[in-house]
Amino acid sequence: MESVKATRKKRMAAMGLGLALLAGLLSGCTGEPGKETIRFTFSKREAIGFMTKLVADYNASQDKTQVVLDTSGVDVVSASFVRGNPPDIALANYNMETSRFVQRGALSDLSGTQAASRVREDLQPLMDQYGSYPGRTSALPYSVMASSVIYNKEIFAAHNIAVPKTWSEMIAACEALKAAGVTPFYATWKDDWTIAQGWFDYSVGGQVDTIDFFKKLAAEGTEVGPESSVSFQKDFNQPVEKMLTLAKNYVNKDAASRAYGDGNLAFSQGKAAMYLQGPWAFSEIAKTAPDLKLGTFPLPMTEDPKDLRVRVNVDLAAWIPEASKHKDAARNFLEYLYRPEVIDAYNKSQLGFTPTKDSANVPDPRIEGMVEYYEKSQVYQGPSVLVPRTIPIMNYTQAIVFGASPASTLRTLDADWARLAFRQ
Amino acid sequence: MSSISTPTTSGQSRQRPRSRRRVEPIFYFFLVPSLILFTLAITIPGIIGIFFSFTNSIGIGDWEFIGLTNYIAIFSDPAILQSYLFTFGFSIVTVIAVNVIAFLLAVGLTARIRMKSALRTIFVIPMVVSGIIIAYVFNFLFSNSLPEVGAAAGIPWLESSLLANPDLAWIAIVLVTAWQAVPGALLIYIAGLVAVPGDVYEAAEIDGASKFQQLLKITLPLVAGYVVINIILGFKGFLNAYDIIVGLTNGGPGTSTRSIAMTVIAGFNGGDYAYQMANATIFFVVAILISLLQLSLTRGRNAL
Known part of the structure; x- marks a missing residue:
């Protein structure tokens, strides 16, 4: 009987230790103290390496915001909207699925950002083709393929x-x-x-x-x-x-x-x-x-x-959900993403076209044949x-x-x- | 319930009238967790789904009631009607193929042959491999190996992939599904055949019945209960066909092999939540009708 009690005690102790460890792990996810944490959704598999480095650079460059990269994919994002807990900012493929969030007003207006003023206007019809929300610029193109x-x-x-x-x-x-x-x-x-x-x-x-x-x-x-x-x-x-x-x-x-x-x-x-x-x-x-x-x-x-x-196709578009509680921090990160050297480096690495007016990208010889049509928006x-x-x-x-x-x-x-x- | 609890009740409870006997709390302990889980994971989502089938919801955001519009649209939707046609046709053909093959194999594997247990093991292996893996392996065989064999042997219809032929792709799906489903049915048939007492065969032998007559007149009637259970379990499983079709044809070529489950899921992914919920509700009703039919067919069979 004594031994049974002893093992039970041991077991309880082990369980407590396990819980403590788990709690430690969970709190580890919430980021560094004193910094505002924003969740950044990005799930283009080919470029996750690139984006991981970019996020690390950004986190090191300032001490206000901690960006956490979330690569769990599109379906999880849809579910997070349903739960009212969407990411704070996302770079995602712009398509019929994303347009649902646009049309039902789930994305915030980005028209006031510097990034928005630098995007080529002639690409707007392509964005609008998937629907829009009155009076808002719900998403900005980031990479055009x-x-x-x-x-x-x-x-x-x-x-x-x-x-x-x-x-x-x-x-x-x-x-x-x-x-x-x-x-x-x-x-x-x-x-x-x-x-x-x-x-x-x-x-x-x-x-x-x-x-x-x-x-x-x-x-x-x-x-x-x-x-x-x-x-x-x-x-x-x-x-x-x-x-x-x-x-x-x-x-x-x-x-x-x-x-x-x-x-x-x-x-x-x-x-x-x-x-x-x-x-x-x-x-x-x-x-x-x-x-x-x-x-x-x-x-x-x-x-x-x-x-x-x-x-x-707009391979990546940036958007910030209306339900985000960290919109200002997310907008700062958005401006960072749209810095000419950052957005150009990204598109160069993925053979994409940069949708900003001031892009200085020299296209890869393999996609040269399409440049003149893209420039003339044909x-x-x-x-x-x-x-x-x-x-x-x-x-x-x-x-x-x-x-x-x-x-x-x-x-x-x-x-x-x-x-x-x-x-x- | 009472028949289960009889052996565990002790002497004192025997004196009490049956109806007032206290049920052992341990049974609630067994039942309640799964009841709660079932309610949370199946019943409540099911009711919510049926509710949304009367709306125009896309899964998120605002929605409004649109009455029976979804249901009306479904009955004029050739894609959905075709998916029902395909799923039922496929299930019937597969259930027949699986049971014929499994029964014949079981007869062979219960006869006095060499290496019986080794053979039984080999025949059961497909059961432990996941459906999607089987599908991808067969996909490779159908698309690459078979056409090469066909080209080498000079058989023109084999030279192009079976999966690329809208009229024949369903045969490939039946073959692969049967390959995976036969072992399960086989095990049940083996259990059934082993349970048939040996003396009836001896008697038949003395009366001069041939092996074939024995199979037809003795074996079949005595394992009839197992045939019924195999058909029910098989048919129910095949109606939900999903993973093997996704791995083999993904509903193609064209839309010729889209099952009901695939249509429903495609709707979720495509922002057509309410409409496919209506489809799922209809499928649910159909499934209940089939279950009732099967229940009435099997009721009273002691073999089960």
């Missing part, structure tokens, strides 16, 4: 092919490559997002004015269909047919069973001349072929070189990301390249859009 056709300069040079500027030049280039026994495009259709992001978006964006199209589509709402002023079946039909011309004649034979990873490897081995991917693929290709000479050019969809445009956002995620547009684009009728698939898209408008 441009994507277009990636091409193997060595293969193009070996066959004396110039960068095509029109649709017929494009077809001619494909025919020349095919005749020489080179696969023109490497396609990875097993991953549906690669079709939506590349094949579908480049084809549609190169021909349709997406800003105007989606504005009218939203106005039509439940009326979207064969009779409405704009519709997927009417306006997207021709670009999709052109996409199929390329997809049916000029791709690798096993496209249907290849995935994104296979594509990066095959393209780095020179198995095709062109690849419809974004700049994120460069670092993957460089893993196997660091010295491969690559370039980019917008996919020509018309006969007029003036129509050439590149697909962009850009569009991909239609596949402007359709609410609840409509499975990626699956639809995959169905089309796998042989489903484009007309009936686009009709389904119209019906889905109208149904969504009906219930929201």
Whole structure:
């Protein structure tokens, strides 16, 4: 009996010790005493190393604010809004999900910041495309990614092919490559997002004015269909047919069973001349072929070189939630993030474009081909990301390249859009 | 309850009338924690979900009541109807395949053969591997290995991936799901077959019944209860199909293999909370109807 009591005492002591340790750990998370702690959400995996160093530099540079980097990801952020405990500041992909926070007024106004005054105004329509909150600048672009056709300069040079500027030049280039026994495009259709992001978006964006199209589509709402002023079946039909011309004649034979990873490897081995991917693929290709000479050019969809445009997306946007209790500290950190040397260094490291007017970035040779279009804002956002995620547009684009009728698939898209408008 | 508590009650309680007998508090101790957890984790969220299915909520922020609009929209949504069609078709085919294969394997593995326990172990291994891992391994086999075999052997329809064919991708899903589900059913069948007394076979042997007749006339009727339980458990599991489909086709090609669970979850991710809550509510009602049907089918079977 005595021994039982003794072990029980020991156990209690151990438990107490454990609790004390746990408490110590938890309080360790709250940061240094005397400093205001702000939570900074950032979950772009490729750049976490860069951002960790940046945050450490900032924390060392002043003694008022302690920034804690939170890399737990998008889903956690949504949940934190529901709980009323969002991060104090975030740099996150700007898309339909973030726009929900914007539209319901969950993000604070940043129009008074210095950073806001330095952002290029011509990019504002791209931000507004996802919706806005009256009287507020809810988010500021931080890193813009441009994507277009990636091409193997060595293969193009070996066959004396110039960068095509029109649709017929494009077809001619494909025919020349095919005749020489080179696969023109490497396609990875097993991953549906690669079709939506590349094949579908480049084809549609190169021909349709997406800003105007989606504005009218939203106005039509439940009326979207064969009779409405704009519709997927009417306006997207021709670009999709052109996409199929390329997809049916000029791709690798096993496209249907290849995935994104296979594509990066095959393209780095020179198995095709062109690849419809974004700049994120460069670092993957460089893993196997660091010295491969690559370039980019917008996919020509018309006969007029003036129509050439590149697909962009706001890869990162900065925002500060209305519910944050440390807005001033967060705004100070925001200004730090937008310092020319900081924002330029970030975008250089990620092959992104800096959205500020005073940017002095020299672009990487691999994205040089897109600079002139970005500078002249001949850009569009991909239609596949402007359709609410609840409509499975990626699956639809995959169905089309796998042989489903484009007309009936686009009709389904119209019906889905109208149904969504009906219930929201 | 009373039948469970009988062995533990002591002599004194036997004199009291049954209805007034005090229940041992230990049973509440067993029940209450799981009851609380179940209520907190399943019942309350379920009721909240059903409530929100009558609103236009996107999961956060303001919302308002929109009555039955979500339900009306669902019944005209071909994507959702197709997901129901796919899920039920897939479940029926898979449940048949799993039970036929598992039963035949069980008959073989309970017969007098060499290396019986080693073979049983091997056949049960798929059960311990997680579904998503199985799916990714098979995904690689279907996309890379099988087409190479097809190309080498000159079989044209094998040369392109089964997963890339909108009309055949479901077969791949049935195959992989069955591969994972067979061991579970197999174990239950083995237990059932072992329980059949040996003397009935001896009697049949003396009467001159062939092995096939014995299987049909003796084994099958005697393990019928196990067949029912396997079909119920299997069907219920397959209706919730998610991980293997995500790993194999992710609902594609196109939308040809999107299960109901996938549609619901896609809605959450896409800010379509209330609408997919309505879908989940309908699925819940369907699942209850199936459970009631199964309950009435199995009631009174002592084998279970």
